[in-house]
Amino acid sequence: MPSVIQLEGVTREFDASGPPALGPVSLDVPAGAAVAVTGPSGSGKSTLLNLIAGLDRPSSGTVTVAGTRLDALGEGGLARFRREHIGMVFQFFHLLDDLTVLDNVLLPAQLLGAPRAASRARALELLENLGIDRHARAYPGRLSGGERQRVAVARALINRPALLLADEPTGALDSAAGAEVRDLLVELHQDGQTVVLVTHDPALARACADRTVRLTDGRVAYDGPSDAAPEAPAGAGAAGAGASSAAVASVATGASEGVRG
Numbered sequence: 454m455p456s457v458i459q460l461e462g463v464t465r466e467f468d469a470s471g472p473p474a475l476g477p478v479s480l481d482v483p484a485g486a487a488v489a490v491t492g493p494s495g496s497g498k499s500t501l502l503n504l505i506a507g508l509d510r511p512s513s514g515t516v517t518v519a520g521t522r523l524d525a526l527g528e529g530g531l532a533r534f535r536r537e538h539i540g541m542v543f544q545f546f547h548l549l550d551d552l553t554v555l556d557n558v559l560l561p562a563q564l565l566g567a568p569r570a571a572s573r574a575r576a577l578e579l580l581e582n583l584g585i586d587r588h589a590r591a592y593p594g595r596l597s598g599g600e601r602q603r604v605a606v607a608r609a610l611i612n613r614p615a616l617l618l619a620d621e622p623t624g625a626l627d628s629a630a631g632a633e634v635r636d637l638l639v640e641l642h643q644d645g646q647t648v649v650l651v652t653h654d655p656a657l658a659r660a661c662a663d664r665t666v667r668l669t670d671g672r673v674a675y676d677g678p679s680d681a682a683p684e685a686p687a688g689a690g691a692a693g694a695g696a697s698s699a700a701v702a703s704v705a706t707g708a709s710e711g712v713r714g
């Protein structure tokens with residue numbers, strides 16, 4: 454399988470005085486893989502995901518995603534790359550409350566300039582496949598957390614992305630809704646979608662991904678089968694606050710695209 458993600462010697466420094474928040478990290482993810490990124494809060498999970506998404510640029514090293522060198526792109530190029538190749542799901546959904554469910558899902562397709570009728574048909578099909586088509590004309594505020602995350606997944610898939618990225622997608626859900634989203638990610642992967650899932654929950658990692666990359670202090674501490682990955686110490690966890698600004702950028706530039714219909 455060709456690589457969808459290739460990172461070579463990637464670092465990200467936010468503060469020149471300390472050690473980098475991430476790296477150096479090298480990583481290769483083949484097409485069709487499902488990889489979980491785990492590690493304690495502050496270990497660099499979101500930083501890594503944002504670099505793969507083209508929401509951020511490395512301080513050093515090369516980031517190649519879907520055949521494109523992201524570290525060599527400018528802002529406009531990165532925005533276009535995200536629209537075409539990346540679907541992203543966040544802990545707190547980041548839906549636009551004054552758009553209907555259907556219009557939320559359609560937004561990335563409109564930003565890409567996709568033909569409207571075909572996009573609508575695909576959006577409705579995705580909503581149907583995700584079991585939420587009856588809410589197409591509702592506003593997100595009327596939906597449960599699990600339903601909102603399904604809308605976010607539909608939005609992420611609308612442009613058929615090479616890569617689906619999820620940052621703590623069950624972190625704000627109760628256990629039943631979290632299990633639904635978990636099962637949905639498993640299904641998407643079984644249908645061939647390449648998935649990178651950030652979670653501090655090793656059980657979710659094992660359920661959704663055969664491979665786990667565990668970060669500690671910004672470095673890869675483990676990269677291997679999920680069922681052999683070291684457990685997180687008790688009490689480790691909580692999603693990074695960095696996700697929300699990334700989400701706004703992602704929605705504003707239409708980071709999503711979609712796949713399985």
Ligand SMILES: Nc1ncnc2c1ncn2[C@@H]1O[C@H](COP(=O)(O)OP(=O)(O)O)[C@@H](O)[C@H]1O
Pocket residue numbers: 467474492493494495496497498499500501691692693694695
């Ligand atoms: N935009 C930012 N500016 C400064 N520091 C940041 C920024 N984003 C993340 N960091 C720092 O980088 C480290 C890794 O953060 P993050 O990737 O969000 O961790 P995780 O997602 O694993 O909880 C933390 O020390 C965090 O404070």
Ligand SMILES: [Mg+2]
Pocket residue numbers: 498499500691692693694695696
């Ligand atoms: Mg985080």
